[in-house]
Amino acid sequence: MxxxxxxxxxxxxxxxxxxxxxxxxxxxxxxxxxxxxxxxxxxxxxxxxxxxxxxxxxxxxxAEPRSRVRVVRSSAREQPGGSPFCSDMQALGKQGHWTSRTEAKVPAPVEIARRLGIADSGLCVRTVYELTAGSLVVLPEGGPHAGVGHVNRMAELGVTVSHAVEQPEPRHATAEEASLLGIQKTALVTHIRRTYSSDQGRPVETADIVIATALCEIVYEIPISRQ
Known part of the structure; x- marks a missing residue:
């Protein structure tokens, strides 16, 4: 053994x-x-x-046993009129909160530029969120459209978001992630790369979501269409 x-x-x-x-x-x-x-x-x-x-x-x-929160990834989360994160927390009987920091007109890193289909170092808007459970449209967490979710913000710009693609992979937390999430530096996390695209097939936003594996289980809900 x-x-x-x-x-x-x-x-x-x-x-x-x-x-x-x-x-x-x-x-x-x-x-x-x-x-x-x-x-x-x-x-x-x-x-x-x-x-x-x-x-x-x-x-x-x-370690003290910690119950895992179920995080459901589903197209049903992306509904008009609210934030998917807040909806998730309400389903768990909790209040969703977050802090954010936004920078406008910053050069896109190579990986981000590739996902968005723009030139290396092309300008983009970068927002960092720290989500907890307890602006102008282009600035996600400022002004009258703060906290309404990406689909609704893009609609205000006349852009129809038709679909999103998520690519999850396990890895170890970085020192910064471990500090923010309150976990060990060697702890496992699930890193989800999510990219939204318009009905014209153009990528309009991409995100990196990091979830502590010991605290959350990720479940994908797949809608079934009937003829």
């Missing part, structure tokens, strides 16, 4: 309970007949899965 499985079993059998400090890596290594580096990698894996948590200068502890 690999070290991660041994540690997970000991927690499941209540040898250690939430809040308990684990023995030293040397002690675990001796008990498991493995090297300290193997134990370190096992602990890092369990930290990324939310089973353990590391505390700087203190050691490794059994």
């Amino acid at each position: 690999i070290v991660a499985d041994v540690l997970r079993q000991q927690i499941a059998e209540h040898e250690w309970t939430p809040g308990d400090r684990l023995p030293s890596r040397l002690q675990i290594a001796e008990e498991c007949g493995a090297g300290e580096n193997v134990v370190r990698r096992a602990q890092e894996l369990l930290i990324s899965q939310g089973v353990l948590e590391g505390r700087a200068g203190s050691g490794t502890y059994v």
Whole structure:
């Protein structure tokens, strides 16, 4: 049995309970007949899965169990008259809040320019959001159209958004993301690249959404059309 499985079993059998400090890596290594580096990698894996948590200068502890929020990705979210994020939070019985920072006429990074079909370093509007649960149209969170969602903002400009494409992939959180999300730097996140296109087939907005895997499960709802 690999070290991660041994540690997970000991927690499941209540040898250690939430809040308990684990023995030293040397002690675990001796008990498991493995090297300290193997134990370190096992602990890092369990930290990324939310089973353990590391505390700087203190050691490794059994994490408190945290219930995961279900995040449903569906075309039903994109309805006129409101924010998809606020609708999601209302469905969970919570109030949606966010902070944002917008910069206008900034050069698009190469990846963003590729998604939008514009020249490298072409100018765009960049907004960074931090969403929590507890302007002019071109400035997403300013003025009379703040918080109404992308589809509605584009409609005010005479642009009809016809569809969006999402590309999810798992990876480890960056230091900045971990700090914002309140998770370990090695924790797993799901990075969703979402691009909206108009009915003319032109990409009009692209977004990077980062969700902590230990806190949220992502579910895709697929509408079925009947003849």
